[in-house]
Amino acid sequence: MTDKKYLMIVDHEVFSTSRPSYEPPAMKLITDLILKGIHIELEEVLDCGTREFHRTGERVFDGIILYLSSKSDLLWNEETMNLKIKKTPSSKVIDLRGKQLKDCISKLKGALKPASNSINVLKQELIKSVELGSNLRAEMIFKVLSTTDIFDKKEAIHSLSNVSKSNPLLMRFVLFLDSHPNEEQIILPSKDVIQNIKIKKKLVGLALMNSSISVDKFNLIIKENDDEMMGLRSLFLSSKSIFSANTFLSINKGKDIMSPDELSAFIRAYWAEDSQLLEHWSSIDKMNINAWEMLTRLHWNQNLKAECFRLSTIGLKYHPNDPNLLRRKAHGKREEGKHDEAIEIELMLLDTTNLSKLDTLIYLCRSLHAIKEWGHLLYYASLGLEINVENNELQAKKLIASEQQPTSESICPLQIVSEEIIAQPENTIPSNPQTPKEESKLQK
C-alpha cells in the first residue's frame, strides 16, 4: 500500500526570498508533518488559481491542506483554487484558515509513518526534478526538506550541482541556507564588481565547507596572491565539488556563479594545458563531458597515448556514447595491437556519429590492414575513396587489398559483434577532426 500524499496550498511568502530572516508560519506546520512521516508537497495558491500548478504538475493528492494568511474564503475557495483537479474522489480538504495547527495534525493521525519514509521519497523526487529541469518543483521539494535537520542542505547543494543545469536554481537553494559560521571573516576581491556581497559570501562559505582550505587560508590566497590566476588555480584544486570549484572561479565575477558552459570556456581559455587541473576537474565534475574531452585531448597532444587511453576508458564510464572518447579508446586499442576491438569501435562511430566519416574509414582500414582482412579492407577503402578519391593512404591500401584478394567474393561490410558498445549517442557532439595520416595535434 502506497503512503498517502498531501498537498498544502500556501501563500507566495513561503517561496519568497525577499525577507531572508522571516520564516512564514506555514513552515512550522510543514516541519511537524514531515517529522511525522507525512509526504507533503506545496503549491502556491496563485498557481492554483491559474491552473498552472507549476510545482506539482498533474499530480493528485489524498488530502489537501489549505494554509493561507487570508482568513476569508472570498478570494480563495475550492472553486477559485481549482481543487477538483488535484483531488481523487476520496481526497479530503482540510481548511486551516483561522484554526489551530494541532487540529491539522490530529486529522492526519492515520497517516503517521517514520520520518525517513517521506524524506527519502522527497529526496528522490528532488533529484528527479533537478535532472528534468523542473526548477519550481525542485525548489519546492528543497524547501519542504529544508524544514528538517535530517536533510543536509549544504551537502545536497554540492551533490545537486553535478546534475543541475540551472544556476538560478542553485542560487535559490543557497538563499535558503543559514550563514556560514565565519562568513563575516571572508574577504572578497574586487568588491566593486560584486553586486550582492552577502550572497557571494554565503556562496564562498558554502564552497569552503567542501574544500580542503580554511577561511584563513582562503583570505590569504585572495590577499597575497599577486597572480590572480595562480590564486584561482589553488582554490580550484582545493575544491571537493564542482559547486565549490565554480564558486571560487567566479569570485571575481559580478554574477553569482558561472553556468556550466561558461565554466568550461573559462578553463579552456586558461588551463587547457594544465593536466593536474584538468584531472582534478574531471574528478569533481565527472558528468561534464568537456572535462574528459579536454583532459584526454591534452594527453594525446602530449603523446601520452597510454594515459589518454586510460583516461578515455574511465571517461566512457560516465559518457559511454561520447564519440571523441570512443575514438581515443580505439586509438589505445590500436596501440596495443587489439585491432578487433578497435574495429568494433570504429564501426560504431561510422554508423552513429558525426565524426568525419573519412577519418573513421581510414582508421578502420588501418586495423583491417594490420590483421590482413583483405576483403573488408577493399570494401572500406573503396567506401573512403568515394568520399575522397585522391586520398593516398586509401588508394595504397585498396591496391594492396586488391592484390591480396583478386576476387570480389568477400567484399562486404563488417557486422558489429559486441553488443556492449552499440549505443546511440544522446547528443550530437561536434567532432574534433583530425587527419589520421598526419596524426596532427587535436584542436583546443
Add this chain to the structure above:
Amino acid sequence: MEELVELMKNKGIKRFVHFHTDHWEPFSGNWDQWGEEASENSDLILKFLEETNNHPFFNKMTLFYNHPVRTSSSLTPNSNGDLLNFKPQNPPFWKRYTYAVKRVAQESEHEFQVHIHHEGITNGDFFKFGHLPWPEGHEHEKIDAARLERYIQATLADMMKIVPLSLDNWHFLHGVWALNASDLRVCTVVNEIEMLIKNGCIGDFSMPAGRRIVDSTIKVPHTVLAVNASKGYDLPEADGRIIGNVSDSKEPRFLIWNQDIPFTHCSIDHYGSKAISDALSDWYGTLKIWIENSPIIGDTAFVKTHAHSMNRIYWDEGSERTFNSPKVLKLFQSLMEICNLSSVDYVKWTVDEVIEYLISVDPSLKHSFSRKVIP
C-alpha cells in the same frame, strides 16, 4: 461640522458625487526569470481586490490602468521608419499577473480606464532611446506622434484581452501630467488630443495636476476642440465650453475634467508629500474647500480624487494603503456625515457613470463624445 453642513445646504444640490481616479500601476520589478516578481505583483493586486471590495468609500474606483507594453529597439528603421517597436508583454509567469488583473475586472465594481506614460518613448527630458542611431535630419515631432499612436493602439489591443474596454469610448489619464505638449519636458506631441479622439478616447482626467503650468485656465469640467499646438486645449481656438450649458457642437469635442481644488487637496497619496499629508490631516479645511469649490452640474456636485494606490510604498510591511489611511477614512466619514446632515445624497460613481450623467444634463454631449474608430 455645523459650518460645513450649512455650506453644503447652501450649495443647493441633490447629491454630492465622489469619484476616484487611480493611477493604477501594479506592474513593477524585474520579470525575467523565476516568477517572484510576477507573484508579488499578483499578490498585491489580489490583496487590493480583497481590501477594496465592500470598502465603504473606495469599492468603486476608476482604475486608470497603466498596462505594460514591451518596447524594443532596433538599429535599422522598421516599416514605420522608426527604431522603436511595441509588442505585448510575455515574460515568464505573465499568466499570474493577468489572472490577478482579470479577477479585479470581474469581481469588483471598479472600472478600468487607460493610463499611459509615454515620456520614455517620445522626445523630452525622459526619453530613454537617445543613444540609438537616429537617421540624420529625422524630425522627432513627426515620428513621435506616429510612434505614440502605435503605442496607444498596442496598449489598447493588449489591455482589452484582460479587462473590459470599449475601443470607441474610453478615458485617459496622461502620465506625468503633460497633456498635448503642455509641458515640453515631458510631452512634445502637439496633436495628442486629436490622436486620442481618433482612437476612441472621450476625455482626460489628469487635472488639477502636480504642476500647475499644465492645468487648463478653465477651472471646471469642460470640453474642447482638438488644437494641434502646445497646450492647445487652453488656446481660444479650442473653444472651451463649460459642461452644464448645452454645447450643441457639431464637431467631436474632448472632455477635460478640471476642478477648482488645489492638487494637494485632491490627492489621497498620503505618502506623496507633506502638503498632501497635511491636507488630509486637516479634514475640516479640505472638506470646506471641496464643498465650496466642487463643480456643480445640474443638481449634482462633484469631487474627483486621485492616488497611486498600487505604489509599493503603500504595501510595505506596516504601511497604510491610500484607501485605508485613518486620515482618508476620517475625511470621507466626515463628508458622508455632512451629506447626511444636509439631506444631500453621498454617492460614489465611476467615470463612466459621471459621463452618463453629464450627457443626461446636456444631451448634445452624446454627439460631441461619439467616436468613429477605424478598426
